[in-house]
Amino acid sequence: MSAHSSASASATSSPLKGYFAVWIALLVGTGLTVYAATLDLAPYNAAVALGIATIKATLVALFFMHVWHAGEKLIKVVVISALFFLLLLLGLTMTDYAARLWS
Amino acid sequence: MPDSSTATGLHTGAHNPALLHHFAEPEQQRDAASLGMWVFLATEVMFFGGLFCAYLVYRRWYFPDFAAASKTINMGYGATNTAVLICSSLTVVLAVWAAQTARRTLLITSLILTMILGLAFLGIKGIEYREKFVEHHVPGASFSFEKVPIPGHPDEYANPRHAQIFFSLYFVMTGLHALHMIIGLGIFLWLLAMAWKGRFTPEWHTPVEIGGLYWHFVDIIWIYLFPLLYLIDRHL
Amino acid sequence: MPNPIPQPTIVQPAERENYLNTKYGVWSWLLTTDHKRIALLYLISITFFFFIGGFFALLIRLELLTPAGDLVQADTYNKLFTMHGMVMVFFFLIPSIPAVLGNFLVPMMVGAKDLAFPRINLLSWYLYIIGGVMMLHCMLTGGVDTGWTFYAPFSTNFTNTKIVEAGLAIFVAGFSSILTGLNFVVTIHRMRAPGMTWSRLPLFIWAHYATSIIQLLGTPVIAVTIVMVAAERALHLGIFDPKLGGDPLLFQHLFWFYSHPAVYIMILPAMGVVTEIIACFSRKRIFGYSFVAFSSIAIAVFGFLVWAHHMFVAGMSVYAALVFSLLSYAVAVPSAIKVFNWTATLYKGSIHYDAPMLYAFGFLGLFTIGGLTGLFLAALGIDVHVTDTYFVVAHFHYIMVGGAVMGYLGGMHFWWPKISGKLYPEGWARLAALIVFIGFNLTFFPQFLLGYMGMPRRYYDYSHMPEFQVLNVLSTAGATVLGVGYLLPMIYFLWSMRYGKPASDNPWNAAGLEWKTASPPPTFNFDEEPVVTWEAYNYEELDSPDKDAPHNEEVPVAR
Numbered sequence: 047m048s049a050h051s052s053a054s055a056s057a058t059s060s061p062l063k064g065y066f067a068v069w070i071a072l073l074v075g076t077g078l079t080v081y082a083a084t085l086d087l088a089p090y091n092a093a094v095a096l097g098i099a100t101i102k103a104t105l106v107a108l109f110f111m112h113v114w115h116a117g118e119k120l121i122k123v124v125v126i127s128a129l130f131f132l133l134l135l136l137g138l139t140m141t142d143y144a145a146r147l148w149s
Numbered sequence: 150m151p152d153s154s155t156a157t158g159l160h161t162g163a164h165n166p167a168l169l170h171h172f173a174e175p176e177q178q179r180d181a182a183s184l185g186m187w188v189f190l191a192t193e194v195m196f197f198g199g200l201f202c203a204y205l206v207y208r209r210w211y212f213p214d215f216a217a218a219s220k221t222i223n224m225g226y227g228a229t230n231t232a233v234l235i236c237s238s239l240t241v242v243l244a245v246w247a248a249q250t251a252r253r254t255l256l257i258t259s260l261i262l263t264m265i266l267g268l269a270f271l272g273i274k275g276i277e278y279r280e281k282f283v284e285h286h287v288p289g290a291s292f293s294f295e296k297v298p299i300p301g302h303p304d305e306y307a308n309p310r311h312a313q314i315f316f317s318l319y320f321v322m323t324g325l326h327a328l329h330m331i332i333g334l335g336i337f338l339w340l341l342a343m344a345w346k347g348r349f350t351p352e353w354h355t356p357v358e359i360g361g362l363y364w365h366f367v368d369i370i371w372i373y374l375f376p377l378l379y380l381i382d383r384h385l
Numbered sequence: 386m387p388n389p390i391p392q393p394t395i396v397q398p399a400e401r402e403n404y405l406n407t408k409y410g411v412w413s414w415l416l417t418t419d420h421k422r423i424a425l426l427y428l429i430s431i432t433f434f435f436f437i438g439g440f441f442a443l444l445i446r447l448e449l450l451t452p453a454g455d456l457v458q459a460d461t462y463n464k465l466f467t468m469h470g471m472v473m474v475f476f477f478l479i480p481s482i483p484a485v486l487g488n489f490l491v492p493m494m495v496g497a498k499d500l501a502f503p504r505i506n507l508l509s510w511y512l513y514i515i516g517g518v519m520m521l522h523c524m525l526t527g528g529v530d531t532g533w534t535f536y537a538p539f540s541t542n543f544t545n546t547k548i549v550e551a552g553l554a555i556f557v558a559g560f561s562s563i564l565t566g567l568n569f570v571v572t573i574h575r576m577r578a579p580g581m582t583w584s585r586l587p588l589f590i591w592a593h594y595a596t597s598i599i600q601l602l603g604t605p606v607i608a609v610t611i612v613m614v615a616a617e618r619a620l621h622l623g624i625f626d627p628k629l630g631g632d633p634l635l636f637q638h639l640f641w642f643y644s645h646p647a648v649y650i651m652i653l654p655a656m657g658v659v660t661e662i663i664a665c666f667s668r669k670r671i672f673g674y675s676f677v678a679f680s681s682i683a684i685a686v687f688g689f690l691v692w693a694h695h696m697f698v699a700g701m702s703v704y705a706a707l708v709f710s711l712l713s714y715a716v717a718v719p720s721a722i723k724v725f726n727w728t729a730t731l732y733k734g735s736i737h738y739d740a741p742m743l744y745a746f747g748f749l750g751l752f753t754i755g756g757l758t759g760l761f762l763a764a765l766g767i768d769v770h771v772t773d774t775y776f777v778v779a780h781f782h783y784i785m786v787g788g789a790v791m792g793y794l795g796g797m798h799f800w801w802p803k804i805s806g807k808l809y810p811e812g813w814a815r816l817a818a819l820i821v822f823i824g825f826n827l828t829f830f831p832q833f834l835l836g837y838m839g840m841p842r843r844y845y846d847y848s849h850m851p852e853f854q855v856l857n858v859l860s861t862a863g864a865t866v867l868g869v870g871y872l873l874p875m876i877y878f879l880w881s882m883r884y885g886k887p888a889s890d891n892p893w894n895a896a897g898l899e900w901k902t903a904s905p906p907p908t909f910n911f912d913e914e915p916v917v918t919w920e921a922y923n924y925e926e927l928d929s930p931d932k933d934a935p936h937n938e939e940v941p942v943a944r
Contacts, residue, residue: 062246069236069238073232073235079380080224080380083384084383085384086384088384091384092376095377103373106369110241120184124191128191128194128602131195131602131689132194132195134689135198138693138708138709139205139206140205141708143209145702145704146701170498170909171497171499171500171501177575180575181571184571184575185501185502188567188570188601189567191601191602192602192605195603195605196605196606196609198606199606199609199613199639199642202638202639203613203635207631211630288621288622289620289621308630310629311630313622313630314631317620317624318624321612321616
């Protein structure tokens, strides 16, 4: 990952625009989540809420944490691995709970 | 793919005093620190993950009781806290950019703003906890959740024992998150002290970057906690 | 009064400045950031805990000499097997190879001056010590009686013993493990010397990389489980209490999600050691390098998919049990691949039977038996009968002791000249290896038979089936022999530090960057940064009679 300090003058303003755009998107997403929670979207309320949360988290990771601009793939591999193992924990545990014939 | 482990062999001028002896180049040191923080954040994902797993199991089992319990926590405070953390993430990226571009005043201002927002978050959290304490929703001997209707079924009451599980998870998850916030505030206080002394330059500001990564992670955890804890069946 | 040993006439490595003599004084050790010194600090600490855990094992075996429960009371016996398990798993097996051999060798094997984060490395050791002291205090003030698995709701609601303190001790030691893993991953990615590509890395490094992945991703889950247990105990939350709507099986899911991969933390480093030893003492490059490397990663990943095979009879869904049983069969495949590759390496190799190789052979046979009996347990039909019997106990001791501990001892012997600059006495070492092997099998093979015949584990009294006594007596006799076998290396390693013959840089004529520097190494490992242009395990070159062959070492194997 090379330092951004050698970027030209015109390039130094572009990260700022991007940051503010992401910030606005995050706030809009929060408002949207709250609004969607008041609507009856059963049975999709949870899916919508978590979907918006995932979009917000992805924006933070990609742009605030600079994963989008990472020079090598390693950081992306670390992030994806962590998510993979989390989903493993959640998913395989649920195979037990979902397949029990008693509650 | 650049191999950061290869020393290029050319030392340009004097060593940056922050370069540690076992690294060949400042870039190597910086890449090591960055990878180290990312790997640590992966461990934190699994740390919170255990709690998310417990939450998932019991939410499925006791959905109506969870909905009833969720309705009693203040959605306004939760949404406000979400916005507060989002703003603090913005001030963090501004701090990093300020360090990259040698803007000392902006750096210090952004660090201070981040900390103020973090304290605001904790303050609102404190108000919420106090509310729960007053309503006897804190799990333990004084827990009471009698005759609370299930959303959408006004003639059915929530099972207090299952509601207690919701609040147990609520307090452990948000409590652990708040603990991470407090640690984050400590880290940023230290960053502020270093920035005040002028220790960060465009060539070396690694602590700001990796401190920022930690803060963003804590924000991401809250981005998930908010809908999961506060927004169960709010439309009913 | 013994005469002092006369000084040999060759230049002694001890006169050269190395990491041992560069600074003296307690604080130069307690505040060191040198990975080699930290490795020795760990060596002393884990040996201490090994003997504590072994002491509990001795008491268990003494109780089981007779069918009646006549040595200790039932509650005390519960504490004995609990403390044996907790100390051995968390304070010996999990740190052992990574913290001692890994810390010492990983930077040298990749050609670096130190790990990526030396101060965090020191912090890791202090966390281990703090956790260890907490565990000691817990044991001395009453201990824990839940079994090392501290299942809820017994651990959360019913036991009166010091669960929270033991849990906190494990929590703190767990962070030591996480930070070690973090250090290794970053070091292996970022600190390799020029020319040290991934495919030139020793397989010891691949094994430790895979181990670190497990440490990083698994340990946090047990950490948060311990937090939940502590909260449940303190506040009666009901997360695991059926009376309050909780599910005890959730505890087991979260516990085993870490604790199964934990067994791979314990075995993978030993496999890495065995790979290095087999290559060196067959004078051959490892057969199927990429297979062995990727099988380490596969074990790390697959190991996270199988945890519920510990819960087959606990009340989980039978359909999920089917899935986990199938996955447990799959996880055996990468381990088997390694065994095949080691065997193929031995084939037509020039075998030398030095002590490290004896331990490696022991590992091969005993790990295979342990692993195959794991497949017995993975089959649902068999597991229903032998679960919670001595069959399971024998299975995991074959892997943990017959596998991991043998690997650890083999590694200690192999790298002892590098670590201490001295040679251990080879005759005594071979004898000790033989005693360990015999003692081990005498202790644990009868336990397979006992379990198959139905003797339950964690019982202090088996007077309802007195015919078990013969096998138990054999097992206890074996344990005594095993104890002698473990004491011998302690004695002669210490002896060799003062009286052992000085070792050359590469007494085994082994491949690997660590053998290209002095024994013991200087503080910064290499006099100048190595540049790697050769493949791993270049034994053909090392043994080539052509003295001008690149990287040829002239030093013969020392005796």
